[in-house]
Structure formats: structure tokens, C-alpha cells
Amino acid sequence: MRSALQSFFKSNKFKIFLLVVFVLLLSVPVMMYARFKTELRFAFREAKNVKLALEMYDIYAYADNNTIFDSTRKDGMREGIQQDICEYLEMDDCYITLTSYDKKSRKILGFIYERNGFQVIYEYNAQTGDSYKINYILHIKTYNGE
Numbered sequence: 001m002r003s004a005l006q007s008f009f010k011s012n013k014f015k016i017f018l019l020v021v022f023v024l025l026l027s028v029p030v031m032m033y034a035r036f037k038t039e040l041r042f043a044f045r046e047a048k049n050v051k052l053a054l055e056m057y058d059i060y061a062y063a064d065n066n067t068i069f070d071s072t073r074k075d076g077m078r079e080g081i082q083q084d085i086c087e088y089l090e091m092d093d094c095y096i097t098l099t100s101y102d103k104k105s106r107k108i109l110g111f112i113y114e115r116n117g118f119q120v121i122y123e124y125n126a127q128t129g130d131s132y133k134i135n136y137i138l139h140i141k142t143y144n145g146e
Contacts, residue, residue, distance in 0.1 A: 036136075039116065039118065040118065040134055040136070043113075043115065043116070043118035043120055043134060044120065044132060044134055046089070046091065046094075046113070046115065046120075047113045047120035047122060047132060047134075048132075049089055050085065050089065050094075050096055050111070050113050051108065051111070051122060051130075053085045053088055053089055054068065054085065054096075054098070054108050054111065055108060057081055057084065057085065058106060058108065061078070062106060066078075067101075067103060067106070068081050068098070068101075069098060069101040069103065074097075075095075075096065075097050075098065076097055076098030076099060076101070076111075077096070077098050082095070082096050091115065093115060093116075094113065094114070094115045095113070095114040095115070096111060096112070096113050096114075097111060097112045098110075098111050099111055099112055100123070100124075107124065108122075108124070109123065109124045110122060110123045110124065114137075117136055117137050117138070117139070118134060118135070118136055118137070119134070119135040119136075119137050120132055120133070120134050120135075121133040121134075121135070
């Protein structure tokens with residue numbers, strides 16, 4: 001029995017087996033990283049679409065002599081606009097918070113967009129222009145009551 005094991009470990013089959021296991025172990029993190037980067041780019045592209053949709057809804061509100069900004073609401077927008085944007089962009093579970101809005105120039109200066117664990121923070125600065133900060137939020141545990 002012992003000599004059979006020793007001959008197996010010295011054989012080419014064992015070397016091929018080790019090589020396959022090694023390649024599989026290396027490919028899993030690479031594939032996970034590639035998937036993460038793809039989802040990150042997708043979240044960035046969606047955030048740009050959200051910005052355009054917010055600007056479009058602001059133009060509609062301007063035609064009605066109104067604005068999309070509502071400082072009394074938690075999401076910073078008039079009622080129904082967030083749902084309309086998510087519906088228009090065909091996104092099921094998105095959350096948008098309008099954080100900064102210039103009423104005088106009717107310009108969106110900041111918003112936070114969240115979807116699938118990604119949080120995109122958009123800010124506009126007159127000197128630097130548009131800036132997007134993308135975070136991944138890892139939800140570990142929820143504590144209720146205690």
C-alpha cells in the first residue's frame with residue numbers, strides 16, 4: 001500500500017492534478033476581482049444615467065414652474081420623482097438621495113445613488129467639474145432591538 005502511494009505521488013497524474021488544483025485556486029480570486037470591477041463600472045454608468053434623468057426631470061419641473069428639490073423630504077426630491085426615475089431607467093431596487101441643489105442656477109450639485117451594495121456619490125464643483133466617488137458597502141449584520 002505504501003509503495004502504491006509513493007508511486008502515485010511520483011507519477012505524472014499527481015503532478016497534473018496539482019497543477020489543475022493550483023490553476024483553479026488562482027483563477028477564483030481573479031474571476032471574483034473581474035466580476036467586482038465589472039459591477040463597479042456598471043454602477044458608475046448607472047449613476048451617470050441617474051444624473052441625466054435628474055436633469056431631465058428638473059427640466060420638466062421647470063416647465064411647470066417648479067423644481068425637483070424638496071428639502072423637507074428625506075430623499076431631497078418631490079414625491080414620486082425617485083420612483084419615476086427608477087422606473088424610467090428600468091431599475092428595480094435603487095435609492096437616490098438629492099444632497100445638493102442650486103435653486104438659482106437650477107443645477108444638481110450632488111446626489112447619492114445606491115444599488116446592489118454600491119454607493120455612488122456625485123458632487124459638482126465649479127472649479128473641478130463633475131466628480132464621482134464609488135463605494136462598495138458590505139452589509140455584515142443587523143442588530144434589532146437590543
